[in-house]
Amino acid sequence: MATMPAVLVGANVGGRPNYMTVAWAGVACMNPPMIAIAINKARQTEKGIMENETFSVNIPSSEFSVETDYCGLVSGSKVDKSEVFETFYGQLKTAPLISEFPVNIECQMRHTLELGSHNLHVGEVVDVHVDEDCLTKGVPDTRKIDPMVYSNSEYCRIGEMVSKAFSVGRDYKK
Amino acid sequence: MATMPAVLVGANVGGRPNYMTVAWAGVACMNPPMIAIAINKARQTEKGIMENETFSVNIPSSEFSVETDYCGLVSGSKVDKSEVFETFYGQLKTAPLISEFPVNIECQMRHTLELGSHNLHVGEVVDVHVDEDCLTKGVPDTRKIDPMVYSNSEYCRIGEMVSKAFSVGRDYKK
Numbered sequence: 089m090a091t092m093p094a095v096l097v098g099a100n101v102g103g104r105p106n107y108m109t110v111a112w113a114g115v116a117c118m119n120p121p122m123i124a125i126a127i128n129k130a131r132q133t134e135k136g137i138m139e140n141e142t143f144s145v146n147i148p149s150s151e152f153s154v155e156t157d158y159c160g161l162v163s164g165s166k167v168d169k170s171e172v173f174e175t176f177y178g179q180l181k182t183a184p185l186i187s188e189f190p191v192n193i194e195c196q197m198r199h200t201l202e203l204g205s206h207n208l209h210v211g212e213v214v215d216v217h218v219d220e221d222c223l224t225k226g227v228p229d230t231r232k233i234d235p236m237v238y239s240n241s242e243y244c245r246i247g248e249m250v251s252k253a254f255s256v257g258r259d260y261k262k
Numbered sequence: 263m264a265t266m267p268a269v270l271v272g273a274n275v276g277g278r279p280n281y282m283t284v285a286w287a288g289v290a291c292m293n294p295p296m297i298a299i300a301i302n303k304a305r306q307t308e309k310g311i312m313e314n315e316t317f318s319v320n321i322p323s324s325e326f327s328v329e330t331d332y333c334g335l336v337s338g339s340k341v342d343k344s345e346v347f348e349t350f351y352g353q354l355k356t357a358p359l360i361s362e363f364p365v366n367i368e369c370q371m372r373h374t375l376e377l378g379s380h381n382l383h384v385g386e387v388v389d390v391h392v393d394e395d396c397l398t399k400g401v402p403d404t405r406k407i408d409p410m411v412y413s414n415s416e417y418c419r420i421g422e423m424v425s426k427a428f429s430v431g432r433d434y435k436k
Contacts, residue, residue, distance in 0.1 A: 089289055090365060090404050092265075093266070112290065113263065117379060153424045153425040153430060154431060156431070157431030158432075161428060199377075201384060229414065230264050246411055246420075247421030247422070255331065260328050
């Protein structure tokens, strides 16, 4: 895929928060709201998700590209990543959330597909935390969140608008 | 999720190609390579995927934002979308591919999770077609593909690079 989100998946491993950078994440269902994430079976995050059946998806703003990349480079099996960020917990007491990031999503694991190198975990969204200053009229605003796209081994910002969705298609004529 | 890819999922419905715009798509596994897509159960695409157990993921360049939005606005149950693009077929004889788009991925359906409003289909990548002029040293180049991110009801281009992945994280110091 040419465009993927750069997010950090959080899971408690042995009672300590661990964060791992993931580009293979997306929406799985609207109602109930669910998110799917693909995790390499060898990762500590995999251990934590299976241990607690909860995980978090944390969206970094672009100012955190160094920390984001660091959490993808080093494994929780070798390095304690619990101090990279300030952690808080929400409704789920075992899904660690990153204070510094503008968006934090708490997920209760519902399904796991063992696909090969990776397990695909589908979690139901239990709560979403968005920084007040990233809302416009009460709705999360991408320009304020300033998230990153992962592509071709680069973290990139969202670029110029090409067109309005659910709108420009009305102009289509064969 | 703040950043999602804008792609078109192709499926044959009653023997005719149908294309539907999807933002809920992502990588599900590295080995074997798999892609997950979430499809509203009421869509014609859902019917086609279940019929043939194959589907395609087609990545538009930004010049096709009108056609991309059109295929999200109108349902294949009401409008014949088989003529919007020129269709070709690859190894899978029932996964229609869009000639005009720079990247076309053929998928053999392996798993379906019924989650509620949407079914999550996991397909194994059987073949990937990339336009020659979108390659750099044989590798698909995002800047040449010029794909779109879907966010806040807008189609956007990929923006400026923030930093190099698997690299900038080495500079991390608490």
